[in-house]
Amino acid sequence: MTITQSVTKPPALRDERLIKRNPFQKLLARPEVGALVGAIVLFVFFASVSQTFIQPNAFATVLYGSSTIGIMAVGVSLLMIGGEFDLSTGVAVISSALTASMFSWYFSMNVWVGVVLALVVSLGIGFINGWILMKTKLPSFIVTLATFLMLTGLNLGLTRMIGGGVSSPSISDMDGYQAARAVFASSVKIGGVDVNNTVFIWIALVAVASWVLLRTKVGNWIFAVGGDANAARAVGVPVKATKIGLFMAVGFCGWVLGMHNLFAFDAVQSGEGVGNEFLYIIAAVIGGCLLTGGYGSAVGGAIGAFIFGMANKGIVYAQWNPDWFKFFLGLMLLLATIVNLIVKRRADASKG
Amino acid sequence: MGLEARCAGVKEKVAGTEILYVPGTDMAQVSSTVTAKLQATADADAIIGLGAPYTLTILKAVTSAGSKAKVASFDMNAELAQKIVDGEIAFTVDQQPWLQGYGAIDALWQAKRGGFQVGGGQPVLTGPSIVDQETAPAVLEFAKEGVR
Numbered sequence: 001m002t003i004t005q006s007v008t009k010p011p012a013l014r015d016e017r018l019i020k021r022n023p024f025q026k027l028l029a030r031p032e033v034g035a036l037v038g039a040i041v042l043f044v045f046f047a048s049v050s051q052t053f054i055q056p057n058a059f060a061t062v063l064y065g066s067s068t069i070g071i072m073a074v075g076v077s078l079l080m081i082g083g084e085f086d087l088s089t090g091v092a093v094i095s096s097a098l099t100a101s102m103f104s105w106y107f108s109m110n111v112w113v114g115v116v117l118a119l120v121v122s123l124g125i126g127f128i129n130g131w132i133l134m135k136t137k138l139p140s141f142i143v144t145l146a147t148f149l150m151l152t153g154l155n156l157g158l159t160r161m162i163g164g165g166v167s168s169p170s171i172s173d174m175d176g177y178q179a180a181r182a183v184f185a186s187s188v189k190i191g192g193v194d195v196n197n198t199v200f201i202w203i204a205l206v207a208v209a210s211w212v213l214l215r216t217k218v219g220n221w222i223f224a225v226g227g228d229a230n231a232a233r234a235v236g237v238p239v240k241a242t243k244i245g246l247f248m249a250v251g252f253c254g255w256v257l258g259m260h261n262l263f264a265f266d267a268v269q270s271g272e273g274v275g276n277e278f279l280y281i282i283a284a285v286i287g288g289c290l291l292t293g294g295y296g297s298a299v300g301g302a303i304g305a306f307i308f309g310m311a312n313k314g315i316v317y318a319q320w321n322p323d324w325f326k327f328f329l330g331l332m333l334l335l336a337t338i339v340n341l342i343v344k345r346r347a348d349a350s351k352g
Numbered sequence: 353m354g355l356e357a358r359c360a361g362v363k364e365k366v367a368g369t370e371i372l373y374v375p376g377t378d379m380a381q382v383s384s385t386v387t388a389k390l391q392a393t394a395d396a397d398a399i400i401g402l403g404a405p406y407t408l409t410i411l412k413a414v415t416s417a418g419s420k421a422k423v424a425s426f427d428m429n430a431e432l433a434q435k436i437v438d439g440e441i442a443f444t445v446d447q448q449p450w451l452q453g454y455g456a457i458d459a460l461w462q463a464k465r466g467g468f469q470v471g472g473g474q475p476v477l478t479g480p481s482i483v484d485q486e487t488a489p490a491v492l493e494f495a496k497e498g499v500r
Contacts, residue, residue: 052392057417061391065384090377165498167405170431187416194416198380257380265379265409267431272377312381316388322373 031288032300034343038286039307041339046314053317056193063195066309067202068257070302072276073283074205075246075253077301078213080284082246083226083293084140086129088147089254090276095151096122096258097268098159101168110176119255125151126251130244152274159270170266177263184256185264198260202302205253209298222246226293283308286337308333355402358426358445362400379409386413390421398422404429404444411440428483433495436488446491448479450499 027033046053053062072089079086096118104114125147133143156166163169171177187194213219221242224232233239262268285291286307287300315328363369372389374382390396390413399414399421401407407425414421425432425444435441455470455478462468470476483491494500 050392055391058388058391061384061387065381065388068378068380068384167429261379264383265405265412267405267408269379269405272379274377275375276378313384313388316372316385317392319392322371325373 028343028346029348031295031297032303033288034339034341035287035300035303035307037343038335038337038339039303039310042307042310042314046310046318050314050317050319053314056191058313058317060193060195060199062309062313063199063306065313066306067196067198068260069276069279069283069308070202070305071198071205071257071260072250072253072280073287073301073305074202074209074298075250076280077284077287077289077296077298078209078222079246079250080281080289080291081213081226081293081296082222082243083229084133084243084246085144085281086140086247086250087144087277088125088129088151089250089280090273090278091148091151091155092122092125092251092254092273093258093261093276094155094268094270094273095125096255097262098155098168098270100259101171101262101268102159102162104174105169105171106162108174111171111174111180112176115180115259118258119252122251122255122258123248124251125254126248127244129251130247133247134240134243148277152271155270155273166271167269168262168267171262172266180259181263184259184262198257201256201260202305205256206298206302209249213298218242218245223294226295228294279308282333286333358402366398374406376403376406379405382406382409383413386410387417390414390417390419394419396421398424398442401425403427404432407432407441407444408435411435428491428495428500430492430495430498433483433488433492433500436483436485437492439485443482443484446479446481446483446500448481448500451478 052058072093076086076089099121100111100114100118102114103109103117104111107113129140129144129147132138132147133140136143159168160166185197187196188200189195213222221232221237224235224237225239225242229239261272283304284296284301285304287296287302287304289296289300311329311333315322315325320328359369359371363371370393372385374385376382386399386409390399396419399410401410401423402425404425404427407423408431411423414423422442423440424442426447428444428446432441432444436444455476459468459470459476462470481487491500
């Protein structure tokens with residue numbers, strides 16, 4: 001006797017997460033697509049108003065200008081995806097540069113000793129930011145505003161106490177300077193054009209950050225703690241470690257840029273960096289990172305920085321009246337963000 | 353305000369002057385913006401920085417951009433004085449801030465001591481002093497002490 005069993009297939013109801021979407025739709029759903037469209041529009045615009053803008057050496061300058069914002073935007077993007085802000089980034093860059101410079105100068109040591117110490121200090125600033133945040137549960141806005149003010153004071157106070165002036169003494173004649181300059185502030189000739197090596201450091205950082213975000217467990221943690229910290233904790237994500245780690249990642253980026261500033265210009269003004277924290281946040285936001293966390297990408301932050309760099313330098317190449325510089329800059333940032341928003345909404349609508 | 357006055361003064365004497373704004377809190381942006389301006393204005397023959405640290409950055413940008421523009425400055429620090437001695441920077445307009453402080457306190461002290469009036473109640477000029485390659489070596493020593 002045989003038993004026949006009929007299996008009734010459920011109606012064609014598949015898990016919506018498994019639905020295949022066409023590649024174009026997939027692209028449109030990426031966080032950075034709005035910024036990409038904005039960047040292309042801005043590029044075409046400046047290319048049409050200025051002949052200099054599209055020349056290779058001008059493009060290298062735009063990339064350099066973008067890279068010094070972009071290096072920091074990598075860390076800041078990750079942090080914002082993780083749901084936090086850091087207002088101390090602008091001055092923390094200078095703290096790092098001053099540490100390396102003043103320490104090596106005061107003790108007449110090889111500059112690499114200062115460079116390593118600066119890395120420790122930068123990571124330390126990030127750690128303290130994250131640790132206070134997790135201990136006190138205060139908003140990161142308040143915590144990092146406090147560290148911003150304290151670092152601004154420390155930058156000036158310590159610089160004057162140790163060096164006697166408001167800027168660090170020039171370290172261009174010290175041991176290890178040339179090697180450190182080659183690492184942090186040199187340029188590479190590509191097709192007859194000098195490209196600053198910060199551009200390559202920037203690209204490398206973006207690649208590493210994208211890989212961490214999209215291909216590793218830590219990346220999932222970052223999205224989780226930014227989306228909903230309590231839910232993340234409930235499923236076993238180490239929220240504390242992830243957030244503190246993110247602040248330290250920002251610290252690392254600050255160290256890289258700080259070392260560039262030091263070795264590109266030999267001396268550092270203690271009052272530098274104030275206000276730059278907003279540029280990094282702007283770059284991340286233009287690039288599609290949500291202010292509320294849980295959404296965004298490292299590539300987006302990079303495109304945001306590139307948009308900023310193009311707007312910033314494009315106005316110079318276009319020879320516009322500099323009195324209006326800030327206005328044009330603001331207008332362009334607004335337009336870029338609006339384009340970003342429209343594309344994003346369209347993409348979201350077509351997804352459903 | 354003071355910086356605007358400096359630009360206006362330069363523009364009054366050299367009508368073709370163009371003003372370039374740079375963010376004073378970010379040397380890397382100063383450098384890249386100056387490079388951009390030099391690429392856009394290939395025929396620029398001189399560029400004047402409004403502060404010693406900025407002029408030193410401008411000088412680097414001019415060199416790396418391969419521009420022929422001469423560099424001059426306002427204000428003073430030891431590195432800038434050295435560059436003037438070396439002939440890399442043409443001149444600087446030094447406001448002599450140390451003298452401004454010293455002269456003011458000295459005038460007060462003399463007034464208290466014996467009722468002295470420096471300058472007969474009129475403003476006493478403490479500068480500016482134009483430092484070029486000829487006068488720079490004498491200035492350099494004091495610039496290193498932070499007095500000039």
